[in-house]
Amino acid sequence: MFAKKALLKMAVVTSAVVASVAGVALAQAQRNDGWGLTVGAGGAYSPSYVGDDDYQLRALPNIRVNYGKFLFASVQDGVGLNLVRAGRFTAGPIAKVRFARNEDGDQPFIVAGDDTTDLVGLGDVATTLELGGFAQYALGPVAVRGEARQGVNGHEGFVFDASANVQGAIPLGLRPVRFSVGPRLRIVNDTYNETYYGVDQQQSLASGLSVYEASGGVQSYGVGGSVFVPFGPTKRFAVGVVGSYDRLTGDAGDSPLVQERGSEDQASVGLVFTYRLK
Numbered sequence: 001m002f003a004k005k006a007l008l009k010m011a012v013v014t015s016a017v018v019a020s021v022a023g024v025a026l027a028q029a030q031r032n033d034g035w036g037l038t039v040g041a042g043g044a045y046s047p048s049y050v051g052d053d054d055y056q057l058r059a060l061p062n063i064r065v066n067y068g069k070f071l072f073a074s075v076q077d078g079v080g081l082n083l084v085r086a087g088r089f090t091a092g093p094i095a096k097v098r099f100a101r102n103e104d105g106d107q108p109f110i111v112a113g114d115d116t117t118d119l120v121g122l123g124d125v126a127t128t129l130e131l132g133g134f135a136q137y138a139l140g141p142v143a144v145r146g147e148a149r150q151g152v153n154g155h156e157g158f159v160f161d162a163s164a165n166v167q168g169a170i171p172l173g174l175r176p177v178r179f180s181v182g183p184r185l186r187i188v189n190d191t192y193n194e195t196y197y198g199v200d201q202q203q204s205l206a207s208g209l210s211v212y213e214a215s216g217g218v219q220s221y222g223v224g225g226s227v228f229v230p231f232g233p234t235k236r237f238a239v240g241v242v243g244s245y246d247r248l249t250g251d252a253g254d255s256p257l258v259q260e261r262g263s264e265d266q267a268s269v270g271l272v273f274t275y276r277l278k
Helices: 002-016 019-029 190-198 201-207 250-254 256-261
Strands: 035-047 054-066 069-076 078-081 085-086 089-098 110-111 129-138 142-151 158-170 178-189 217-231 237-248 265-276
Touching: 035 237, 054 265, 089 142, 158 190, 178 237, 190 217, 190 250, 217 250, 237 250, 250 256
Parallel strands: none
Antiparallel strands: 035 054, 035 265, 054 069, 054 110, 069 078, 078 089, 085 089, 089 129, 129 142, 142 158, 158 178, 178 217, 217 237, 237 265
Protein backbone atom coordinates (compact mmCIF):
# COMPACT_ATOMS: atom_id res chain seq x y z
CA MET A 1 0.00 0.00 0.00
CA PHE A 2 2.82 2.38 0.94
CA ALA A 3 4.70 1.55 -2.28
CA LYS A 4 1.58 2.16 -4.32
CA LYS A 5 1.01 5.56 -2.68
CA ALA A 6 4.67 6.49 -3.09
CA LEU A 7 4.65 5.61 -6.80
CA LEU A 8 1.43 7.51 -7.27
CA LYS A 9 2.84 10.58 -5.56
CA MET A 10 6.01 10.42 -7.68
CA ALA A 11 3.95 10.22 -10.85
CA VAL A 12 1.71 13.03 -9.72
CA VAL A 13 4.59 15.28 -8.70
CA THR A 14 6.57 14.59 -11.89
CA SER A 15 3.61 15.45 -14.06
CA ALA A 16 2.69 18.27 -11.75
CA VAL A 17 5.92 20.05 -12.53
CA VAL A 18 4.56 20.13 -16.07
CA ALA A 19 1.14 21.69 -15.23
CA SER A 20 1.33 25.45 -14.87
CA VAL A 21 3.33 25.53 -18.10
CA ALA A 22 0.49 24.69 -20.40
CA GLY A 23 -1.34 27.78 -19.31
CA VAL A 24 1.68 30.04 -19.79
CA ALA A 25 2.62 28.46 -23.10
CA LEU A 26 -0.90 28.75 -24.46
CA ALA A 27 -1.09 32.39 -23.46
CA GLN A 28 2.20 33.04 -25.29
CA ALA A 29 0.87 31.29 -28.38
CA GLN A 30 -1.93 33.84 -28.78
CA ARG A 31 -1.72 36.64 -31.32
CA ASN A 32 -0.29 39.94 -30.16
CA ASP A 33 -3.08 42.02 -31.73
CA GLY A 34 -6.84 41.61 -31.90
CA TRP A 35 -8.85 38.92 -30.22
CA GLY A 36 -7.44 35.47 -29.45
CA LEU A 37 -9.54 32.47 -28.41
CA THR A 38 -8.47 29.00 -27.30
CA VAL A 39 -10.95 26.32 -26.23
CA GLY A 40 -10.34 22.88 -24.81
CA ALA A 41 -10.90 20.45 -22.00
CA GLY A 42 -9.09 17.80 -20.02
CA GLY A 43 -8.88 16.13 -16.66
CA ALA A 44 -6.82 16.41 -13.50
CA TYR A 45 -6.08 13.99 -10.69
CA SER A 46 -5.94 16.01 -7.48
CA PRO A 47 -7.01 16.07 -3.80
CA SER A 48 -10.77 16.39 -3.27
CA TYR A 49 -10.08 19.52 -1.19
CA VAL A 50 -6.89 21.41 -0.33
CA GLY A 51 -5.49 19.37 2.54
CA ASP A 52 -6.94 15.95 1.66
CA ASP A 53 -4.92 12.77 1.14
CA ASP A 54 -7.54 11.14 -1.12
CA TYR A 55 -7.57 11.99 -4.81
CA GLN A 56 -10.34 12.44 -7.34
CA LEU A 57 -10.51 12.92 -11.09
CA ARG A 58 -12.04 16.24 -12.07
CA ALA A 59 -12.85 17.91 -15.38
CA LEU A 60 -10.59 20.75 -16.50
CA PRO A 61 -12.44 23.25 -18.70
CA ASN A 62 -9.95 25.33 -20.66
CA ILE A 63 -11.26 28.50 -22.29
CA ARG A 64 -8.81 31.34 -22.84
CA VAL A 65 -9.57 34.75 -24.31
CA ASN A 66 -7.19 37.63 -24.88
CA TYR A 67 -7.23 40.96 -26.63
CA GLY A 68 -3.68 41.63 -27.76
CA LYS A 69 -1.48 42.11 -24.74
CA PHE A 70 -4.10 44.18 -22.92
CA LEU A 71 -6.78 41.75 -21.69
CA PHE A 72 -6.56 38.10 -20.63
CA ALA A 73 -9.24 35.78 -19.28
CA SER A 74 -9.38 32.08 -18.43
CA VAL A 75 -10.89 29.71 -15.88
CA GLN A 76 -7.48 29.07 -14.31
CA ASP A 77 -5.88 32.54 -14.44
CA GLY A 78 -8.96 34.72 -13.95
CA VAL A 79 -9.68 37.99 -15.75
CA GLY A 80 -7.05 40.71 -15.83
CA LEU A 81 -5.92 43.86 -17.59
CA ASN A 82 -2.31 44.82 -18.33
CA LEU A 83 -2.95 48.48 -17.56
CA VAL A 84 0.69 49.29 -16.86
CA ARG A 85 3.27 48.19 -19.42
CA ALA A 86 6.76 49.61 -19.07
CA GLY A 87 9.42 47.51 -20.74
CA ARG A 88 9.74 44.27 -18.80
CA PHE A 89 7.20 45.36 -16.18
CA THR A 90 3.42 44.81 -16.36
CA ALA A 91 0.71 45.37 -13.76
CA GLY A 92 -3.02 45.77 -13.44
CA PRO A 93 -6.25 44.58 -11.81
CA ILE A 94 -7.28 40.94 -11.65
CA ALA A 95 -10.35 38.95 -10.61
CA LYS A 96 -10.48 35.23 -9.85
CA VAL A 97 -13.13 32.76 -8.78
CA ARG A 98 -12.42 30.18 -6.07
CA PHE A 99 -14.99 27.40 -6.30
CA ALA A 100 -17.01 26.20 -3.33
CA ARG A 101 -15.88 23.65 -0.74
CA ASN A 102 -18.97 21.65 0.22
CA GLU A 103 -19.14 19.70 3.46
CA ASP A 104 -21.08 16.85 1.79
CA GLY A 105 -17.97 16.17 -0.33
CA ASP A 106 -19.70 16.97 -3.62
CA GLN A 107 -17.05 19.28 -5.08
CA PRO A 108 -17.28 21.11 -8.45
CA PHE A 109 -16.17 19.34 -11.65
CA ILE A 110 -15.64 15.91 -10.02
CA VAL A 111 -16.12 13.11 -12.57
CA ALA A 112 -14.67 10.10 -10.71
CA GLY A 113 -13.79 9.17 -7.15
CA ASP A 114 -15.73 8.85 -3.91
CA ASP A 115 -17.04 11.98 -2.20
CA THR A 116 -15.02 12.71 0.92
CA THR A 117 -16.67 12.60 4.35
CA ASP A 118 -13.82 14.56 5.99
CA LEU A 119 -15.69 17.87 5.84
CA VAL A 120 -18.99 16.80 7.41
CA GLY A 121 -19.82 19.19 10.24
CA LEU A 122 -17.48 21.96 9.07
CA GLY A 123 -20.05 23.76 6.93
CA ASP A 124 -19.84 24.92 3.33
CA VAL A 125 -17.49 27.60 2.02
CA ALA A 126 -19.32 29.33 -0.83
CA THR A 127 -17.80 30.04 -4.23
CA THR A 128 -15.73 33.19 -3.74
CA LEU A 129 -14.97 36.12 -6.02
CA GLU A 130 -11.46 37.44 -5.32
CA LEU A 131 -10.57 40.94 -6.51
CA GLY A 132 -7.14 42.53 -6.49
CA GLY A 133 -4.09 43.35 -8.55
CA PHE A 134 -0.94 41.80 -9.98
CA ALA A 135 2.56 42.88 -10.95
CA GLN A 136 5.04 40.96 -13.10
CA TYR A 137 8.65 41.56 -14.11
CA ALA A 138 10.47 39.60 -16.81
CA LEU A 139 14.13 38.75 -16.28
CA GLY A 140 15.02 37.12 -19.57
CA PRO A 141 13.21 33.75 -19.59
CA VAL A 142 12.13 34.16 -15.94
CA ALA A 143 8.82 35.86 -15.09
CA VAL A 144 8.53 36.98 -11.45
CA ARG A 145 4.92 37.61 -10.48
CA GLY A 146 2.93 38.68 -7.43
CA GLU A 147 -0.86 38.75 -6.98
CA ALA A 148 -2.79 40.24 -4.05
CA ARG A 149 -6.52 39.41 -3.89
CA GLN A 150 -9.34 39.96 -1.40
CA GLY A 151 -12.37 37.67 -1.20
CA VAL A 152 -15.52 39.80 -1.40
CA ASN A 153 -17.82 36.93 -0.37
CA GLY A 154 -17.35 33.27 0.57
CA HIS A 155 -14.11 33.00 2.55
CA GLU A 156 -13.75 36.84 2.71
CA GLY A 157 -10.01 36.40 3.30
CA PHE A 158 -6.87 37.91 1.79
CA VAL A 159 -4.51 35.94 -0.49
CA PHE A 160 -1.06 36.83 -1.80
CA ASP A 161 0.50 34.53 -4.43
CA ALA A 162 4.14 34.84 -5.52
CA SER A 163 5.81 32.84 -8.28
CA ALA A 164 8.85 32.75 -10.56
CA ASN A 165 8.47 30.78 -13.78
CA VAL A 166 11.18 29.83 -16.24
CA GLN A 167 9.65 29.77 -19.73
CA GLY A 168 11.11 28.50 -22.95
CA ALA A 169 10.86 26.21 -25.96
CA ILE A 170 12.72 23.07 -27.01
CA PRO A 171 12.87 22.35 -30.78
CA LEU A 172 11.12 19.10 -31.72
CA GLY A 173 11.23 18.91 -35.48
CA LEU A 174 9.10 21.77 -36.78
CA ARG A 175 7.07 21.89 -33.57
CA PRO A 176 8.70 23.53 -30.54
CA VAL A 177 7.78 22.07 -27.17
CA ARG A 178 6.98 25.00 -24.90
CA PHE A 179 7.58 24.62 -21.19
CA SER A 180 7.26 26.62 -17.99
CA VAL A 181 8.26 25.65 -14.47
CA GLY A 182 9.02 27.38 -11.22
CA PRO A 183 8.46 27.80 -7.48
CA ARG A 184 5.47 29.44 -5.83
CA LEU A 185 4.39 30.68 -2.43
CA ARG A 186 1.01 31.55 -0.90
CA ILE A 187 0.47 33.89 2.05
CA VAL A 188 -2.99 34.36 3.59
CA ASN A 189 -4.55 36.27 6.48
CA ASP A 190 -6.32 35.01 9.61
CA THR A 191 -9.78 35.09 8.02
CA TYR A 192 -8.75 32.88 5.11
CA ASN A 193 -7.02 30.24 7.24
CA GLU A 194 -9.76 30.26 9.86
CA THR A 195 -12.40 29.68 7.18
CA TYR A 196 -10.68 26.67 5.61
CA TYR A 197 -8.64 25.20 8.47
CA GLY A 198 -10.09 26.51 11.74
CA VAL A 199 -12.52 24.46 13.86
CA ASP A 200 -14.84 26.29 16.26
CA GLN A 201 -16.73 24.71 19.15
CA GLN A 202 -19.85 23.97 17.11
CA GLN A 203 -17.86 22.51 14.23
CA SER A 204 -15.86 20.41 16.68
CA LEU A 205 -19.02 18.83 18.09
CA ALA A 206 -20.41 18.19 14.60
CA SER A 207 -17.22 16.90 12.98
CA GLY A 208 -15.30 15.18 15.79
CA LEU A 209 -12.22 17.33 15.17
CA SER A 210 -10.47 19.21 17.96
CA VAL A 211 -11.19 22.91 18.42
CA TYR A 212 -8.54 24.86 16.52
CA GLU A 213 -7.97 28.55 15.83
CA ALA A 214 -5.98 29.15 12.67
CA SER A 215 -3.94 32.31 12.14
CA GLY A 216 -2.57 33.67 8.88
CA GLY A 217 0.92 33.51 7.42
CA VAL A 218 2.60 31.33 4.81
CA GLN A 219 -0.04 28.79 3.89
CA SER A 220 1.88 26.76 1.30
CA TYR A 221 4.96 26.61 -0.89
CA GLY A 222 5.68 24.43 -3.88
CA VAL A 223 6.34 24.15 -7.60
CA GLY A 224 4.20 24.12 -10.71
CA GLY A 225 4.87 23.49 -14.34
CA SER A 226 3.54 22.53 -17.75
CA VAL A 227 4.57 21.25 -21.16
CA PHE A 228 2.71 22.24 -24.29
CA VAL A 229 3.05 20.45 -27.66
CA PRO A 230 1.25 21.64 -30.84
CA PHE A 231 0.11 19.07 -33.39
CA GLY A 232 -1.86 18.86 -36.62
CA PRO A 233 -1.11 20.52 -39.97
CA THR A 234 -2.17 24.00 -38.78
CA LYS A 235 -0.60 23.68 -35.32
CA ARG A 236 -3.84 24.98 -33.84
CA PHE A 237 -4.33 21.80 -31.83
CA ALA A 238 -2.23 21.24 -28.74
CA VAL A 239 -1.84 18.80 -25.90
CA GLY A 240 -0.53 19.91 -22.53
CA VAL A 241 0.55 18.14 -19.38
CA VAL A 242 0.06 20.27 -16.29
CA GLY A 243 0.91 19.65 -12.67
CA SER A 244 1.92 21.00 -9.30
CA TYR A 245 3.18 20.03 -5.87
CA ASP A 246 2.57 22.11 -2.75
CA ARG A 247 3.39 21.66 0.91
CA LEU A 248 0.87 23.04 3.41
CA THR A 249 2.63 24.79 6.25
CA GLY A 250 1.98 27.09 9.20
CA ASP A 251 -1.44 26.95 10.80
CA ALA A 252 -2.94 25.38 7.68
CA GLY A 253 -0.52 22.43 7.84
CA ASP A 254 -1.04 22.06 11.62
CA SER A 255 -4.84 22.04 11.37
CA PRO A 256 -6.53 18.90 12.77
CA LEU A 257 -8.36 18.62 9.44
CA VAL A 258 -5.01 18.14 7.71
CA GLN A 259 -3.18 16.26 10.47
CA GLU A 260 -5.97 13.80 11.32
CA ARG A 261 -7.77 13.37 7.99
CA GLY A 262 -5.53 14.62 5.24
CA SER A 263 -1.94 15.39 4.31
CA GLU A 264 0.39 18.37 4.16
CA ASP A 265 1.61 17.12 0.76
CA GLN A 266 -0.67 18.24 -2.08
CA ALA A 267 -0.07 17.25 -5.69
CA SER A 268 -1.99 17.42 -8.93
CA VAL A 269 -1.48 16.21 -12.49
CA GLY A 270 -3.59 16.84 -15.56
CA LEU A 271 -3.85 16.37 -19.31
CA VAL A 272 -5.44 19.08 -21.47
CA PHE A 273 -6.38 19.21 -25.15
CA THR A 274 -6.88 22.61 -26.78
CA TYR A 275 -7.76 24.21 -30.09
CA ARG A 276 -6.79 27.78 -30.99
CA LEU A 277 -9.63 29.39 -32.93
CA LYS A 278 -8.00 32.80 -33.38
